[in-house]
Amino acid sequence: MFIFLFILVAGLVLIYANVSPVAPGKKGKLIALGILISIFLGMFFRDTLVGCAVVAFISVWLCQALLLYIPWDLFRLGRRVVLRQAMSTRALMLASRILLAATVLLTIGLFVYGVPHNGNYRLLETTVKLPSSHVVVASTDSAAVADSSVTDSSVVTLQALSGFTAVFFSDVHVDPLFRRAKLERMIASVDSIAPDYLLFGGDLADVSTMQLDEWGYDSLFKKLTSKAKVAAVAINGNHESMQERGGSDPDAWMRKVGFVVLDDSSACIGQACFAGRTDFQVARRRGIERVPLASLAPNDSVRPWILMDHQPKGIEPEYSGRLPDFALSGHTHNGQFFPGTIVINFVWRLAFGEGMLDGVRWLVSAGVDCWGPPVRAGSNADMWVIRFTLDK
Incomplete structure (x- = not known):
């Protein structure tokens, strides 16, 4: 249970760190914070249709986001070690927007295919x-x-x-x-x-x-x-x-x-x-x-x-x-x-x-x-x- 909680917290921190650069200053941080809040609100109202739908979408999106964000963060870390300088704010913002769009599109694709597929059973x-x-x-x-x-x-x-x-x-x-x-x-x-x-x-x-x-x-x-x-x-x-x-x-x-x-x-x-x-x-x-x-x-x-x-x-x-x-x-x-x-x-x-x-x-x-x-x-x-x- 403690391992699961540690992985969950680490994942949420990683999501916040990678989503917040999509917009400059406080705007990006508010977007990232809004995603985290929606996760918790969805869990709290999970017995309602809206809450359940939010949890469903966020659950799939989190998996796709981590799948892309982890190698991206490793690349950024390696680049900083080799070049000894951080990525420019503009480049980081562009990359963050591309990654966020990619994760959302992946999630939508999984829902388009996966929901009808789950409707059947073998x-x-x-x-x-x-x-x-x-x-x-x-x-x-x-x-x-x-x-x-x-x-x-x-x-x-x-x-x-x-x-x-x-x-x-x-x-x-x-x-x-x-x-x-x-x-x-x-x-x-x-x-x-x-x-x-x-x-x-x-x-x-x-x-x-x-x-x-x-x-x-x-x-x-x-x-x-x-x-x-x-x-x-x-x-x-x-x-x-x-x-x-x-x-x-x-x-x-x-x-x-x-x-x-x-x-x-x-x-x-x-x-x-x-x-x-x-x-x-x-x-x-x-x-x-x-x-x-x-x-x-x-x-x-x-x-x-x-x-x-x-x-x-x-x-x-x-x-x-x-x-x-x-x-x-x-x-x-x-x-x-x-x-x-x-x-x-x-x-x-x-x-x-x-x-x-x-x-x-x-x-x-x-x-x-x-x-x-x-x-x-x-x-x-x-x-x-x-x-x-x-x-x-």
């Missing part, structure tokens, strides 16, 4: 072959399926050579710029797939749960969760910590619309066992430690174990014991837009798609929508169809 598919030590099962007791506390495999009967299907999505980030039509298309997609499980990887919204109700998202999410034949399972993400800080209870809201919410807890439901971890930032906001993975491992050794953790950090090094059969995360957005799409691969060991983390087969979704700017360039919004089969 349905990606993968198959998970379960180890032969597992037998996929189906419950004969409908009450047992509905009760997320059931962990006794005696309530199930063996169903040989069978499997189950899950639809996984993450990072909805409902806000004033979120397109309601996208959620309606998601409902239609899930309805056509008719999965056994609907799995949500966290980061529900960037507004209060009260606003979600006012905008009618409670009824839409109820429709979405009703499409799961066995259960809809959800975890919290780092943005749920922001909702909690604002007085909302996102976990309770998700339960209200039909999710089984796993908040550092486990549940064996129907054909599979799930462990959902509390997000790191949610735990930090609550002032608690995350429950060790060993405490979340299911006692049921028959059904496969699926781990859900919003941030793909892997499992703690000190953990020893049965490994999950599969793990799911979101959070990264696969960088969302350039240059994030490049930087993201240096931040996370697995930024998108399937791979291995700490000996566990892991899948990281790029998210079905975006945080802040609804812009995607170099990445795609996605939902995953996961088919679990027996490894014969």
Whole structure:
């Protein structure tokens, strides 16, 4: 958190220093100060359409501005060292105006391409072959399926050579710029797939749960969760910590619309066992430690174990014991837009798609929508169809 704040402050200082020379004297400083003020005002009124739009534009512009300003400042520094004289005020003003215009044009270009591109999402598919030590099962007791506390495999009967299907999505980030039509298309997609499980990887919204109700998202999410034949399972993400800080209870809201919410807890439901971890930032906001993975491992050794953790950090090094059969995360957005799409691969060991983390087969979704700017360039919004089969 402190590193992030340091980078943010350093970036804002760099922006101020490079924008202020666009006009002489106080006029340039006021322009630069106005940009910084608009950033903070946008964040303060982010639950409004205007505030959200300001934050969206500034977020993309900041990335493009830093991309050009950093090498420009290095060039100026090198020039001063070699020539031992500063650039003339006139030349600096001209260069600053050109750079500012270039960053604005880049940002506009990203919005022209990236907003329509984000309006769609890809349905990606993968198959998970379960180890032969597992037998996929189906419950004969409908009450047992509905009760997320059931962990006794005696309530199930063996169903040989069978499997189950899950639809996984993450990072909805409902806000004033979120397109309601996208959620309606998601409902239609899930309805056509008719999965056994609907799995949500966290980061529900960037507004209060009260606003979600006012905008009618409670009824839409109820429709979405009703499409799961066995259960809809959800975890919290780092943005749920922001909702909690604002007085909302996102976990309770998700339960209200039909999710089984796993908040550092486990549940064996129907054909599979799930462990959902509390997000790191949610735990930090609550002032608690995350429950060790060993405490979340299911006692049921028959059904496969699926781990859900919003941030793909892997499992703690000190953990020893049965490994999950599969793990799911979101959070990264696969960088969302350039240059994030490049930087993201240096931040996370697995930024998108399937791979291995700490000996566990892991899948990281790029998210079905975006945080802040609804812009995607170099990445795609996605939902995953996961088919679990027996490894014969």
